[in-house]
Amino acid sequence: xxxxxxxxxxxxxxxxxxxxxxxxxxxxxxxxxxxxxxxxxxxxxxxxxxxxxxxxxxxxxxxxxxxxxxxxxxxxxxxxxxxxxxxxxxxxxxxxxxxxxxxxxxxxxxxxxxxxxxxxxxxxxxxxxxxxxxxxxxxxxxxxxxxxxxxxxxxxxxxxxxxxxxxxxxxxxxxxxxxxxxxxxxxxxxxxxxxxxxxxxxxxxxxxxxxxxxxxxxxxxxxxxxxxxxxxxxxxxxxxxxxxxxxxxxxxxxxxxxxxxxxxxxxxxxxxxxxxxxxxxxxxxxxxxxxxxxxxxxxxxxxxxxxxxxxxxxxxxxxxxxxxxxxxxxxxxxxxxxxxxxxxxxxxxxxxxxxxxxxxxxxxxxxxxxxxxxxxxxxxxxxxxxxxxxxxxxxxxxxxxxxxxxxxxxxxxxxxxxxxxxxxxxxxxxxxxxxxxxxxxxxxxxxxxxxxxxxxxxxxxxxxxxxxxxxxxxxxxxxxxxxxxxxxxxxxxxxxxxxxxxxxxxxxxxxxxxxxxxxxxxxxxxxxxxxxxxxxxxxxxxxxxxxxxxxxxxxxxxxxxxxxxxxxxxxxxxxxxxxxxxxxxxxxxxxxxxxxxxxxxxxxxxxxxxxxxxxxxxxxxxxxxxxxxxxxxxxxxxxxxxxxxxxxxxxxxxxxxxxxxxxxxxxxxxxxxxxx
Amino acid sequence: xxxxxxxxxxxxxxxxxxxxxxxxxxxxxxxxxxxxxxxxxxxxxxxxxxxxxxxxxxxxxxxxxxxxxxxxxxxxxxxxxxxxxxxxxxxxxxxxxxxxxxxxxxxxxxxxxxxxxxxxxxxxxxxxxxxxxxxxxxxxxxxxxxxxxxxxxxxxxxxxxxxxxxxxxxxxxxxxxxxxxxxxxxxxxxxxxxxxxxxxxxxxxxxxxxxxxxxxxxxxxxxxxxxx
Ligand code: HEM
Numbered sequence: 001x002x003x004x005x006x007x008x009x010x011x012x013x014x015x016x017x018x019x020x021x022x023x024x025x026x027x028x029x030x031x032x033x034x035x036x037x038x039x040x041x042x043x044x045x046x047x048x049x050x051x052x053x054x055x056x057x058x059x060x061x062x063x064x065x066x067x068x069x070x071x072x073x074x075x076x077x078x079x080x081x082x083x084x085x086x087x088x089x090x091x092x093x094x095x096x097x098x099x100x101x102x103x104x105x106x107x108x109x110x111x112x113x114x115x116x117x118x119x120x121x122x123x124x125x126x127x128x129x130x131x132x133x134x135x136x137x138x139x140x141x142x143x144x145x146x147x148x149x150x151x152x153x154x155x156x157x158x159x160x161x162x163x164x165x166x167x168x169x170x171x172x173x174x175x176x177x178x179x180x181x182x183x184x185x186x187x188x189x190x191x192x193x194x195x196x197x198x199x200x201x202x203x204x205x206x207x208x209x210x211x212x213x214x215x216x217x218x219x220x221x222x223x224x225x226x227x228x229x230x231x232x233x234x235x236x237x238x239x240x241x242x243x244x245x246x247x248x249x250x251x252x253x254x255x256x257x258x259x260x261x262x263x264x265x266x267x268x269x270x271x272x273x274x275x276x277x278x279x280x281x282x283x284x285x286x287x288x289x290x291x292x293x294x295x296x297x298x299x300x301x302x303x304x305x306x307x308x309x310x311x312x313x314x315x316x317x318x319x320x321x322x323x324x325x326x327x328x329x330x331x332x333x334x335x336x337x338x339x340x341x342x343x344x345x346x347x348x349x350x351x352x353x354x355x356x357x358x359x360x361x362x363x364x365x366x367x368x369x370x371x372x373x374x375x376x377x378x379x380x381x382x383x384x385x386x387x388x389x390x391x392x393x394x395x396x397x398x399x400x401x402x403x404x405x406x407x408x409x410x411x412x413x414x415x416x417x418x419x420x421x422x423x424x425x426x427x428x429x430x431x432x433x434x435x436x437x438x439x440x441x442x443x444x445x446x447x448x449x450x451x452x453x454x455x456x457x458x459x460x461x462x463x464x465x466x467x468x469x470x471x472x473x474x475x476x477x478x479x480x481x482x483x484x485x486x487x488x489x490x491x492x493x494x495x496x497x498x499x500x501x502x503x504x505x506x507x508x509x510x511x512x513x514x515x516x517x518x519x520x521x522x523x524x525x526x527x528x529x530x531x532x533x534x535x536x537x538x539x540x541x542x543x544x545x546x547x548x549x550x551x552x553x554x555x556x557x558x559x560x561x562x563x564x565x566x567x568x569x570x571x572x573x574x575x576x577x578x579x580x581x582x583x584x585x586x587x588x589x590x591x592x593x594x595x596x597x598x599x600x601x602x603x604x605x606x607x608x609x610x611x612x613x614x615x616x617x618x619x620x621x622x623x624x625x626x627x628x629x630x631x632x633x634x635x636x637x638x639x640x641x642x643x644x645x646x647x648x649x650x651x652x653x654x655x656x657x658x659x660x661x662x663x664x665x666x667x668x669x670x671x672x673x674x675x676x
Numbered sequence: 677x678x679x680x681x682x683x684x685x686x687x688x689x690x691x692x693x694x695x696x697x698x699x700x701x702x703x704x705x706x707x708x709x710x711x712x713x714x715x716x717x718x719x720x721x722x723x724x725x726x727x728x729x730x731x732x733x734x735x736x737x738x739x740x741x742x743x744x745x746x747x748x749x750x751x752x753x754x755x756x757x758x759x760x761x762x763x764x765x766x767x768x769x770x771x772x773x774x775x776x777x778x779x780x781x782x783x784x785x786x787x788x789x790x791x792x793x794x795x796x797x798x799x800x801x802x803x804x805x806x807x808x809x810x811x812x813x814x815x816x817x818x819x820x821x822x823x824x825x826x827x828x829x830x831x832x833x834x835x836x837x838x839x840x841x842x843x844x845x846x847x848x849x850x851x852x853x854x855x856x857x858x859x860x861x862x863x864x865x866x867x868x869x870x871x872x873x874x875x876x877x878x879x880x881x882x883x884x885x886x887x888x889x890x891x892x893x894x895x896x897x898x899x900x901x902x903x904x
Contacts, residue, residue: 106694109703174714181710188698212710216718223843224725233832233839235725241734241836250721525696599694 025604027111027656028519032118033096034415037408039122040089041486046129047081050074052479055439059472061460071456072139073158077132079142080162083262084169085125087396090404091265092121095180095204097415101510101517102198104189104526109182111602112651113175119612120172127616128165131157138162141454143255144225146236146247151229157623160229164619167222170215171615177211180204189509191528195289195547198508198531199282202289203268206296207261213300214257221250230622245310252303260299262396263363264292266403267334270356273406274338276506277353278345279539281532281546284337291330291337298327308376309383317376324374328367335364350504351425355406358433362398366391369444384454387447393440405432405485412489413503417515418496424488431481438474442467507532507542518591520599600657607651614644708881712888715851719892722847723899726840733835737828740904752829755837756901757821764817765897768852771810772890775883778803782879785872800879801866807886808859811852818849841900848896851889858882 026032054074057066066074096114100107108114131137139158140149149159184205188197197205224235225247234240236247275282282288304312304320312320338360347353369391373379382388405428413419446467451458458464502511512534513521530536530548594601621637697703736743737752744751781800789798796802822842825831832842862882865871871879 109707177714178707178710182703182706186697186699186701186703186706190696192698212714213717216714217721220718220721220725227832227839227843231832233843234836235839235843239734241729241732243728243732246725246728250725 036093124168199271200268366394390443413499435477507535611647
């Protein structure tokens, strides 16, 4: 089995950290990805700590280490943290790091908007997760059902923090959504047509559409709740005739696409990792693309399966049951494609590939329990029990998070130039796999034996004790495993083994450039002629079956019986790489700087940070108006609004980057593409 | 280990500039369309909530029927005033026309203008101003509408109709307000240094936003005001 030869070349550019201000003002997508990665890892420890507290309480019956109120805050914040502050931002870390590199671009379309998204996420994340320290944490569950969350039933600041916090985090996701949609549509290098995009970028693309279409719906649901709580409107007032299901519908119209927002990026990462470590192109690439799109579409049509228990009637229940079963088809297709990718390949077991294979197995278990409660009669037995908790941890932990872990091991060297320690990685993997199964598998049984979710303690002798003890032991094993990961990341950030351009022998564009990539990524925009441009050069035999074109942007068609048959493969010796004599030459001793190459790089700027700060201060002011004396609240609100408007003004009236030397010669219109 | 050795060059795309875009369109044009798509879902949520809550208010006043408060005996007229709102709808529609003319004027700034008509049609300042003025007039109508509704006894807290109506139309009004401010900054730039073809993209994006807000109003006017 091939292990990783220490690459004989390419000492990585030690990116000088450049101090606090350079991070505060960075617009480099790689640095922003770095910030996302470490912030989300911090929140992973935070949300994980919350889980540990809960599992400590539940390890045995009749424990009173936590009060009911504390437990409510813990499960609410654990869920909210894991979803909005861990899995989505970890995905965003990879969108940032990878999308421009995979499509052959120098940055995202709107670099400053990108920085803005990150700062809103960081500040909004603190806004929503700090209050629990002061026993004022949100306590209405991660889906915050109204009318429970209206002032009548939830007075106090707890829910205010949740409503405002989610509203803030939504801004971050939406801004990033517009940014990445534009980037993927408009910044692909010549020849990088849609059916050549790496699978991760494809899944990122689908996810951005889900984000921009689903987040406005929860924005409105939250606006209604905010208005009800602060201005006395009646959206969720049952006495005024309001529909008690309005929130549930609006929330889940957002919430179900949201679960695909959580899992598709992990699917994308696995689709990068498995081909590399099987040394085979992804099996059934077009089907993988179409099934991803289909999952995205169907994801909008299944929301009410979260509501079978509310009594929607047989027709609605049947329809949503059927659509839910349907969505298992494209998902299953993906599972089989991954298996067939590995089939017959020379599979190498690195930590990254083990986590990827782990996802395939664990997500399948979670998917199967999902299909079980797609049937309304079965769901009525399982809903609100630990069976559901088992299901969604298999898909969220065993699916999303394990895929993201695979991505971390695989791409950390690209981000930092240094490999993570494989030995520690294997420990992390095995403890994580054993621990999570020990934690979550018994929950199926405690659930079927009737243990409801969201109870802070339980009586002995209901048959739940052993299962809960096992779950708690497993949880602590997972907790320990996560610490190994974090240790590995911190220690090897600058000291790990040098990675070189392509430590894993991968085939996609991001591996053709140094690790970490220079600020400008690509000294020259590449021309892409197939799905695996790097393999075309290093291992052409691997890509024989993948469609190629000669120049990249034109189709090579063949006539078959008078019918033109689309793209055809170009023999290896006629491919442009061979023709142009591009081969395996020695890399330059030094990576040239952007100035030397005459590539304009965006200015460092703190304007996005201050704009983001203004938004958070505004919401802080809104919450302060709860005080007896309203003046401080309104004053802070006004201050926040001023910061927001001022920041935005300076941002929009200042140029992004130095004038490009050729800009004059090539007319103003294309230059404007980069002005914001 | 040969297959792990890496070339330092992937075939470069000769002649491709730093400013290259895949579609040939500027980024911001695509960004604004993504934004508009997202806004569609925002207004769809607001409008459907209004429609779901239509006829569910426990107490009046109501949008289309008169109502007598059983406890006080106080009589309320049907709240919505369709003739007035038809006028304001017309004003907003005309603002879109002005916006089209403003964009055309910016694009054709360098063309020679001889006749009086050409000069009028070619004045971006005039048409930007007209757009902003008509938008402000629409907002004036809305302010009048809101105050008179409150006088007639329905506020955002009165009943489901009040809550969903004011929130929906208020959101739309906020969008118009943002558009008017945007127009004003553009007008300021025009006075300062004159807008020409190189600014056409900026004006074009603003125009897309403006037309979108206008189209949303047509949906609101039809679904909320016209259909009983
Ligand atoms: C070691 C890892 C984890 C453990 C031990 C754990 C444990 C728990 C526990 C004990 C609960 C509360 C169950 C209840 O009382 O109803 C819970 C809820 C939840 N967890 Fe986890 N969890 C872990 C990881 C994750 C991850 C990675 C995610 C998501 C990506 C996640 C998402 C959720 C959600 C959404 C809830 C529901 C919160 C609610 O009821 O509002 N968990 N978890």
